[in-house]
Amino acid sequence: METPLYVGIDLGTTNSAAAVFDGERVSVIRNAQGATVTPSVVRLDKQRRMTVGTRARRFVEQDAANTATEFKRLMGTGRAIEFPGAGVSRKPEELSAEVLKALRQDIQDQLGVAVERAVISVPALFELPQSAATSEAARLAGFARVELLQEPIASALAAGWRAEDDGAGTWLVFDLGGGTFDASLLETRDGLLRVVGHDGDNFLGGRDFDWAITEHLASQLAVVPRRNNPAHAAALRALRLAAEDAKIELSRGERAQVTLAQPLVIDGRDVDVDLELTRATVEQLCAPLVDRALDVCARLLSAHGLGAGRLAKIVLVGGPTVMPMVRQRVAARLEASLADGHDPMTLVAQGAALYAATAGLDGRAATTAAPAGRQVWLQYPAVSADLTPHVVGKFVGDEGPDAPAKVTLVRNDGAWSSPEASVAPDGTFLTSVSLLPRRACTFQIQARSAAGALVAVTPPALTIVQGLTIGDPPLSRTLGVALANGHVQVYLERGAPLPARRTFTHHTVETVAKGSSESVLRIPIVQGEMGQADLCRLVGTLDIGGDAVKDTLPTGAPVEVTIELDRGGRLSARALIPSIGQVFEHVAHLLVPDAAPEALDAALRDLRRQLMELRADAFRHQLGHVIEKLDRIEARMSEAERDIDAAHGGDADAAQRARRALLDIDGTLADAELARKWPQLDEEARRIAITASSTVGMHGTDAERTLLNEVLAAMDKARKDKDAPELERQMRLASRLTSAAFNRTSEAWEWYFEDAASEISRSTDLPRANALVTEGRRAIERNDTPELRRVVNALWRLLPADSEARKKAFDSGVR
């Protein structure tokens, strides 16, 4: 039996790498230049010749227009990258495909295998359109099947795999890449890796270090080039490459000379560059960026109740973490030791290769050799933390005298064989094997007929690797449907194991007229952690037009929506409308929205105005903690402003970063707004606690009472910590328990009925609403609660959705 070949690829913003795992050892693949990392750079010259990697990177300065870099940051935006020399444009995923092709070729050159299956890592905070673009890049590069894995999980898997002591405890993966920063908290116990939580900044990376140094260098030139002036772009690019080289040099030395062979041309003048840069200056320039990353870590630790000094280990990943200043600052602030002996540049690729084994994704193409002997379908974990995992199998084919009746699995070292397992009449059997720690074990399958004769089987053996493992890949961001009232119905929570599927029934908020192309039922699919739709990202829509429905859908018609994600995080959605028996499946995959600089300007103005109001108010009421929060928000606004400036100069990447930052600031302002309303919130919390205690106390079940006690304790803690979002979350839980208990009482539905009946003048179908009120009154007379409940639900569906809320919910047509 051939040794397995598991392939992992780190498709990075600045650099990419590939690694392979054979069941026992991980090796990093070297490219034609002998390097373990390949720059993610693609060049297309006038003759349309393509060069990738180190050779392409040499042209970044001299032929920037035809040399594309950092296209990963535009993945999923649908923005094409122009190559004026060749007169063509390419999508970011097409360029990523070229990098993947180069890595695939390197594997073939080194191992002689054209791999077809691999695991590709993506940032933890990638959204669905970005993940979909990555899968597409892999397809274009010739991969038949890929799975995506979040980078921090890959790093932790690689770091944990080698840990002698099983690395038990809580780990922090500090991954500062070229363009993104991820902080992940992981826990290993009994050989199982669990993601406790993660946080990050999709737009903080080594390139920000480079820009900070570049701007410092630029400020010392005779003519200062500006990022918001497209005519200065070439000069800034040259300066930035020099800054990058100087930064790397200063990781080892104390001083570096920044000298350019050619003078820069700025506003028609030749400007010579011959500057000195010291390590101290670079550290001073980069320290605020490192601190920003450390703030993210502190937020993550405190969200999980961990103080500094509570971490078992910190794993550093990414080029910028090689800087001594970064290492010192991280270790000092988080008060934990750094895990040694890992290559921060290839750790992610190594982890991806290990994960390919967990997913049973052998890189080799499936063999087409004719099966010899009786075929057996097997189910077992390709990698197992458990030393005695189960093996489940089923023999295919007719019963007969040579049908297998008993099965034994024999380990290749001959030192162990399983007890004989009986084969059931339907050909199935269940047994378990014994693994050797941290080894790949192969087991021969010995099948015998009822008469005791050996039966040849295909496959004849199976291999299981013992080691650290992670179960199903978790969903990185909560996914749901935006409702017409502006809220989000959560379908799949962050951390849900993939693949996953969930169905909910919604109701239409207006009539969809048969045959009318203007009448559209829109079901927006959103991703994000906020309960309000407008603070989440739209990742797809399911549009059902009047011209597609067999019959007119009245207001309140039920729609069963199913959302499904496969292991790679690919989204599919389906809406079933039972009343007309039709299913709609076409989801328009949205792109990351384009960020026009003017729109960003307007959004920033709005947020500034909000910030001023909140600050004035906070000062008036002397709310120190709110003022601090607002100061931090203001610092982020200034950064966003710089990016918007660069966006005006044509920097699409900066525009995306600004868009994202503004969205985050909006969410943080909403939190600050909550904090400002603390006295009201606190009062409301008391009221809810009292109502919950009496209602659940009287009508709740034992379990509900126990749960309420936990919720009340959590509310107390949130009140002490002045944690407004957490208090709100716990208040929602308490309200839910209250309504569950209240709904059990006989008067609950009468109360809901009277409330809805008082609002029927606003209903979308007054005659129907009137009829329902009559039916409701009769149900009350008869004491018929189920009927009353039906009437109330029908009445609720007739009440109109607030048009403002609906607009914010991406024009959702369901509730």
Place this chain on the structure above:
Amino acid sequence: MAEPRSSAWLDDNPFFVLGVSPDASRIEIEREAQKLLGMLELGFADAQTYRTPLGLRPRTPEAVRAAVAALRDPYRRLIAELWARHAPPPAPPVEERVAPVPPPSGLRRRLGWA
């Protein structure tokens, strides 16, 4: 918006879905889940349903994955344990049926879920 199903901790309780006791160790839970996923994939008849106090429920690979993910999280495991320990004993399988059977009369009301 769909109403939350409060009875979910009884009929979707991860311990019932996986058929393990609330005292099971983490490794035992992972091992059982991996076995069940394999059995479901190969169509083993006895893996198709699981027993709950409300009767038999159909077992799906999604439910198994969700159950094992829930039990990896200490807080969610605690709640699941609480419900599993305080639940009445699983309803005896009245007859071999794959579809969910209606709960024994009055049970839902006694449990407060009617």
